[in-house]
Amino acid sequence: MATLKINQLTKRFGNHVILDNLTFQIEPNKIYGLLGRNGAGKSTLLNIINNRNFPTDGEILLDNSLVNNNHDALQKLFLMSETSMYPKRTRVSDMFQLANDGYGQFNFAMAHRLTHSFGVDEKAYLSNLSTGLTTIAKLITALCVNADFIFLDEPTLGLDAGHRELFYRELMKTYEERPRTFVLSTHLISEIQNLVEHVWILDHHQFIRNEDVNDLLANAYAISGPAKLVDEYTSDLTILDQQTLSNIKTVYVVQPLSENKVIPDQIKIEHIDLQRAFTALTIGKEN
Numbered sequence: 002m003a004t005l006k007i008n009q010l011t012k013r014f015g016n017h018v019i020l021d022n023l024t025f026q027i028e029p030n031k032i033y034g035l036l037g038r039n040g041a042g043k044s045t046l047l048n049i050i051n052n053r054n055f056p057t058d059g060e061i062l063l064d065n066s067l068v069n070n071n072h073d074a075l076q077k078l079f080l081m082s083e084t085s086m087y088p089k090r091t092r093v094s095d096m097f098q099l100a101n102d103g104y105g106q107f108n109f110a111m112a113h114r115l116t117h118s119f120g121v122d123e124k125a126y127l128s129n130l131s132t133g134l135t136t137i138a139k140l141i142t143a144l145c146v147n148a149d150f151i152f153l154d155e156p157t158l159g160l161d162a163g164h165r166e167l168f169y170r171e172l173m174k175t176y177e178e179r180p181r182t183f184v185l186s187t188h189l190i191s192e193i194q195n196l197v198e199h200v201w202i203l204d205h206h207q208f209i210r211n212e213d214v215n216d217l218l219a220n221a222y223a224i225s226g227p228a229k230l231v232d233e234y235t236s237d238l239t240i241l242d243q244q245t246l247s248n249i250k251t252v253y254v255v256q257p258l259s260e261n262k263v264i265p266d267q268i269k270i271e272h273i274d275l276q277r278a279f280t281a282l283t284i285g286k287e288n
Contacts, residue, residue: 002029002149003064010059012045019045021206027182034193035186036279037203043186047152051080076104079148081139083155087127093138094123100146108145115141132159140168144175150182157189194275204283221278225251226268234268241281253281
């Protein structure tokens, strides 16, 4: 399977910069997380990669061929998003047939099993479904479509906790049975931490992090204790966020800690999860 390459991609609307000179690769058979606050440009980026929007500058290549208006390349990419791309009177079964017509070899057997598991009527019109059931119908299409790169933009919109858990299990099951690349863009970061292998964090038009999740979290810490001792211990570190309650202070850092530095008995150092690291790297640093 080929690698998807994004080179020096920039998107502007008038004088407003949305994405600024992004260069990165999407490798085959990997699960990625695309994270960012509202308005960071995540949906714009996914739409550009999938030829639904166009960059101001830069290019997207698959197997060293431009993706833009390239039918063969676009048949390997599938984007599931909040935006409805279907006519109003489209049934759930019609979605499956359209995916089969466009990409070929749609996994109807799996789709039928999933509609039963999720409780979706294949004869129902999308316009008559709730937000959650519409999302489920789109997710089933994305999991069963014959594409090598599956992009999921807010894939759990409107889903309750039980349906979200079922989706995550089915995602991992189909990934194991037929490895391919998934890119998940979501605000429910804590729920996908154990799914994604690599993460991009988009902030202020650029990636502030582009690394494997394990590497990121290995250097993500909460350091707490008496305020004076915490200040002394962290004096040479970049503090991304901090909280103080009475005389107890907690600071958050995402960087390696010196192995030679003596840790005072009253100082506590703990690893933080992906959600807290994301908050520290984006919102925290502004505070």
